[in-house]
Amino acid sequence: MDISGEEVTHGTDRGPRRALDREPLGYLTAALRGVGQVDLQPRLLTGAFILAGLWAAGWRVGLFATLGTLLSTAAAYAFGVDRDSIAQGLQGFSGCLTGIALVGSLGHHPATYVLTVVGCVLCTVLTAALGTLLAPYGLSALTAPFCVVSGVIVLGAPSFARIWHGDPAPVADPTGGDPAITFTDLWHAFFGNVSQVFLVDSWYVGLIMLAGLACAGARVVLAAALGSVAGIVAAWALGAPTAQIASGIYGYNAVLVGIALGAVLLPATPWNAGYALFGAALSTGLTAAITSFFKPFDGHTFTWPFILTTWALLAAVPRLPRLRAAGATG
Amino acid sequence: MDISGEEVTHGTDRGPRRALDREPLGYLTAALRGVGQVDLQPRLLTGAFILAGLWAAGWRVGLFATLGTLLSTAAAYAFGVDRDSIAQGLQGFSGCLTGIALVGSLGHHPATYVLTVVGCVLCTVLTAALGTLLAPYGLSALTAPFCVVSGVIVLGAPSFARIWHGDPAPVADPTGGDPAITFTDLWHAFFGNVSQVFLVDSWYVGLIMLAGLACAGARVVLAAALGSVAGIVAAWALGAPTAQIASGIYGYNAVLVGIALGAVLLPATPWNAGYALFGAALSTGLTAAITSFFKPFDGHTFTWPFILTTWALLAAVPRLPRLRAAGATG
């Protein structure tokens, strides 16, 4: 079916907890699942752990993540989006990331609240638009609505006197530095990769989130952990600067690719596991290329390396019989 | 039907005036409708008003707009394009804008005439190519052939000694300046937004064109006017520089979005009217982002904000049941 196509390609959670789906509780559980769907996980407990991690990262991050998820989920109600898709949290996750990105890039000002409202409504519209455009290929939008909306706002903001309040904290530049690495760098990187998915650089936030992923099942947390390791190994092998590896800049896309290809979108076979690790390493290399591409116009890398890697590798599956696709893409 | 798919998504005019469709008069009426189709209007009178406005803006603008429309319509005849599509002016409007853009960017030289011929033939080819690529999604090419052809020529021109005669007039930079605004700025902006669709900065040309749109019906001129107002309000609210608002740089995309979503491509409902105004405001913000993106390689914004906004919002409609799509996209 066309409209609910996205659910098949994200994880779904259809337990006997339908009581939670009655309003207004249904709205709140949909939003909580939305926080977890950033990592492609609809489990409520996963969403709760991740939300706790975001508030632990600071009240601004927690507040705007919460607001963003609530706003884009509410917009989906208003536009009459398929209820099943809302209930699984698929209308909230781009808003979650957009809220975090906007408060991080524009600062905590009244204008940022207004832009978060507009941006989150737009996330819901773009989720629908990309759903239409990608449906013929059996692909889902992933976090692309977030990347487009936040990218456009952050790119346009400096032109506007009322929303721009001077330069934000400089974006980490993954294109130079010292490649020597210590054990502290390594375990900071391992957890930082998980928290950087949410634009947060903090090993303990990553640890809390990893605990949330563990609630979603052994395969999910294993895929996330191996993705993180693959990202670190690839970045080290390529000779990336240690500071960027340690802060998770080079590995958060690998974590997402690991979860998406290793635990959600493809069935569990040895070939597919290797393919997921290959993708995780690829996304690490792609991070440098995309950052260099965005540099002349001050664009933001966000989760583009994850999105492009996952789209390319999934689109290839139907023509690579060794890799068995899940129902949605097969 | 595949080949005539574009007509459904532009306005059509099927009066009892079939006498006008006999050659050679058919060629001339097709071209005149083509001028109006820049604003998505096939009415002959609308085309006549707009053409008068273009000649009032200066003989070069008028001449190259006329030449461009005639050339790309003629190319459509030569390639054997569906006659109904030609008769509705759908093969001429990209050529109209391409002629204006080339004489404005490259100056009035013999080489500009040659490039206008090549560019207009290419517009017809790209109209067909984009028609094929967008058909599965029920979208039409809008002014994208113009943006691609003129963008490529203007980007490549400085590399070539025979077609480049020094820097053109600098493109208005919508990324800096003073945000205070007067009443004169406001009404200049209101009409300038309409004329800037054709790369002309002149309030009276905008007034003439708005009169032409009024000939196409109350809904069309209302949608254009409200789009223009939405663009001005959005630009002012964001804090855009007054000089750019007054010259229409920030609002011409809003006018086009207003007409496209508010009067042509979606049925008239309150939700759709709100959606069209939301889109008009969005295209204003997008103008700054696209201009910043294009700045490193001296690209031109042209009508990309209109095209991208309209494509995204239309592609979302099938998954947003609150918004009822017209037959073509439903």
Add this chain to the structure above:
Amino acid sequence: MDISGEEVTHGTDRGPRRALDREPLGYLTAALRGVGQVDLQPRLLTGAFILAGLWAAGWRVGLFATLGTLLSTAAAYAFGVDRDSIAQGLQGFSGCLTGIALVGSLGHHPATYVLTVVGCVLCTVLTAALGTLLAPYGLSALTAPFCVVSGVIVLGAPSFARIWHGDPAPVADPTGGDPAITFTDLWHAFFGNVSQVFLVDSWYVGLIMLAGLACAGARVVLAAALGSVAGIVAAWALGAPTAQIASGIYGYNAVLVGIALGAVLLPATPWNAGYALFGAALSTGLTAAITSFFKPFDGHTFTWPFILTTWALLAAVPRLPRLRAAGATG
């Protein structure tokens, strides 16, 4: 049929030589055909001439072209790609160009070998992915997997200490210089256009390759030669710098467009011949635009002008009845 769709849009060679298709000889003939498929030709003799030309251009070029073709063909075996597609060489040609591009951009280091392995596996994956994405439009991937893989690697490489060993030879800049031209320039350009398809600037390598194309038939070599002439004429008429014309920078895309549209993908009619020459000239102008677009982030033009021109012109054919498409695109 979906999976073997690409073959229809490249040339195929189905002689009574099935003995060559038994392993391990089948692997080697598939790879040799792959070298020829860069020019869209599956004939073994064509591949042999071109490979000889590549080794004549230098052992590094010859070695990495050979390695690249063998590696991506082997990856296709491993992924279980359709055997017919492998046998026609369609899985090897992007790897061939990727090998040449990587040793040219990164230098001859151990890391370059590792990246060539990864890049060639990725070429096979992207060939499958683009096959899926382009199938609805009847288009094939052409050399796009090479352009994407090599573009990403070369763009990301300077960020990584272990794979970057200082600046490579500067890329020829086709955006400035003297437009006067001599007869020596002209015939150097004519053959250089053919060798630059493989990133080699050498008239005698071009001559060897042209001999290989002659083995593929009179129509193929004529289309390549006329494409080369069209590229030179267009570059001269536009006023491109002579040094770039003479080294083939402005014409290699025209050669490929000439072969693709003039001899392989469209049936032989006078209109189609004119359309192919129009495309060849277009790709020359597009070369300057794409190079200017890529300059801010040090991207590489590679064969993008050929790919984009061919895709656009082929996608237009179904709506331009004057041009009769081949079975695959009709």
